[in-house]
Amino acid sequence: MGEINTVNKAKPQGPADQFLPLLASSPHIASPVNSAALMKNMLIALGPVSIYGIAIFGLPALLNIAVSVLAAIIAEALFRLLTKQQARVGDFSAGVTGLLLALIIPPSTPLWMTALGAIFAVIVAKEFFGGLGANVFNPALIGRAFLLMSFPADLTTWHQPQRGFVLRLTESMTGAGLVDGISGVTPLSLIKTGAGLEAVGKFFGAAGLSSSDSYWSTIKTLFVGFRAGCTGETSILLILAAFIFLLVTKTIDWRAPVSMTAAAFLCSLVLGLDPLFSVLSGGLLFGAVFMATDYVTSPLTARGKILFGIGAGIISILIRKWGTYPEGVSYSILIMNGVTPFLNKLLPRKYGFRPKKKPAAAPKAPGPAAPTAASAPSSAEAAK
Numbered sequence: 001m002g003e004i005n006t007v008n009k010a011k012p013q014g015p016a017d018q019f020l021p022l023l024a025s026s027p028h029i030a031s032p033v034n035s036a037a038l039m040k041n042m043l044i045a046l047g048p049v050s051i052y053g054i055a056i057f058g059l060p061a062l063l064n065i066a067v068s069v070l071a072a073i074i075a076e077a078l079f080r081l082l083t084k085q086q087a088r089v090g091d092f093s094a095g096v097t098g099l100l101l102a103l104i105i106p107p108s109t110p111l112w113m114t115a116l117g118a119i120f121a122v123i124v125a126k127e128f129f130g131g132l133g134a135n136v137f138n139p140a141l142i143g144r145a146f147l148l149m150s151f152p153a154d155l156t157t158w159h160q161p162q163r164g165f166v167l168r169l170t171e172s173m174t175g176a177g178l179v180d181g182i183s184g185v186t187p188l189s190l191i192k193t194g195a196g197l198e199a200v201g202k203f204f205g206a207a208g209l210s211s212s213d214s215y216w217s218t219i220k221t222l223f224v225g226f227r228a229g230c231t232g233e234t235s236i237l238l239i240l241a242a243f244i245f246l247l248v249t250k251t252i253d254w255r256a257p258v259s260m261t262a263a264a265f266l267c268s269l270v271l272g273l274d275p276l277f278s279v280l281s282g283g284l285l286f287g288a289v290f291m292a293t294d295y296v297t298s299p300l301t302a303r304g305k306i307l308f309g310i311g312a313g314i315i316s317i318l319i320r321k322w323g324t325y326p327e328g329v330s331y332s333i334l335i336m337n338g339v340t341p342f343l344n345k346l347l348p349r350k351y352g353f354r355p356k357k358k359p360a361a362a363p364k365a366p367g368p369a370a371p372t373a374a375s376a377p378s379s380a381e382a383a384k
Contacts, residue, residue, distance in 0.1 A: 002264055015042075023368040030102070035091045035093065035133075036090060036091045037318075037322040039095070040092060041246065042096050042251065043096060044245070046096075046232070048229070048241065049235065049239060049242060050065060050099065050103065053065075053231035056225075057231060058107075058162065061102075061231045064107055064114050064231065067101065068090065068101050068115070069098035069102070069115050069118075071116075071119055072098030072101070072121065072122045073094045073098065074180035075094070075123055076094040076122045076126075077089055079122070080127070088132060091132060093132045094098045095271055096176070096315075097140050098122075100290060100291075101233060102114060103232055104141075104160075104232065104233065105144060105155060106155065106230060107230075109147070113151055119142040120142070120143050121142055121146075124146075125143065126139045133296055134296075134342075135296055135297065136297065136337060136340075137337045138297050138333060138334065139186065141330045142288070142334070145255045148330075152200075158189070158229065160207055160228050161207065162259070183229065186282070187227050187281045187282075188282045188320065191202060194356045196219065197274055201214060204218055204227070205217075206222050219280065220291070224236075225238070230283060233283035233286040234287075239283070242289060242290075243289045247295075252289070252293035253302075255305040255306050256293055256298055256306070256308050256309040256376070257309065259305070259308075259309030260284075260288040260292050260309035260316075261285065261367070262310075263309065263311075263312075263313030264278055264284055267313060267317040271321050277323055277366035278320070282326075283327065287316075287329040288309070288312075292308065292311050292333055297338050298336075298337075298340060299343040299344055300344055301348070304344060308336050308340065310333075310350070312329075314332075315332035316332040319331060351372070358370070
């Protein structure tokens, strides 16, 4: 959010010029809602998702969240101090970046890797581009991509959730911890091995994550979120609740997440995949709600947001179908981040322009009635 920087106060030269003030570079939208208020709403929306991840994955998830948030905030503060820029800790953007990063990586990620990813996300992906509002790519996704490329083994190690935080806390304190816990696979990685959806249901049932191995029991487990995965991506129920909250508070726009989800659903259907499983598994909905709606890296216009979401949804499913890595949401959104400047030029938003409305047609005045055959004078009468 910002203000109009420069307005041409000279006398208009023509009828079109009176609606076209000269503006400086973006942003130009004047609004009483600042970035700090928007970030607070985002933190509130991420709260239940974070708490649920801590509840099922235990102390390692809590420590990863704390380390990621602190590393992001400290990295931003030190960088801006060294470069003699104004501190921006109060806008909460670094905290949101750190929290998002912690929620899209496995809870068993070593803490030093988490800190390194948060530092890379804030400094390289955001501050090197000019800070908040100037970055091209989503910082949290860049941090995750950096960690995945640098430490693929740790970023693809999954563990099944356990019932009860007290149990997980006790195991962590005694040295067992999540790293030595029950290893497992995510539903997407199981499908990637060539297994069908029935195998996912049987795996859920054998691991005690589901009451049965039926199709709808598997879908219910995916929806509730008691399964292996990244800390914040598991519970679809809480992600949808966050989506509704962000819409009601007008923090995000509905077009990108809805179009992304719909495109992924239809693309899965066309490619012979189970569309409901594709939407509920992995981080598709988390990415659609929290990543594809980023103000800075998504298009400005309504049609641009829809095209952004469609592209991200299709690319996600294409990567899942033919890529080596079972998940494709992070890379699909990053790819569309790179397309965003093109979409903004293709579908520009006109600031300060108000199209003229055509004036309503004036009603015709009633004229003299045309003579009818009965009232028209005859030729004899006319001659008189």
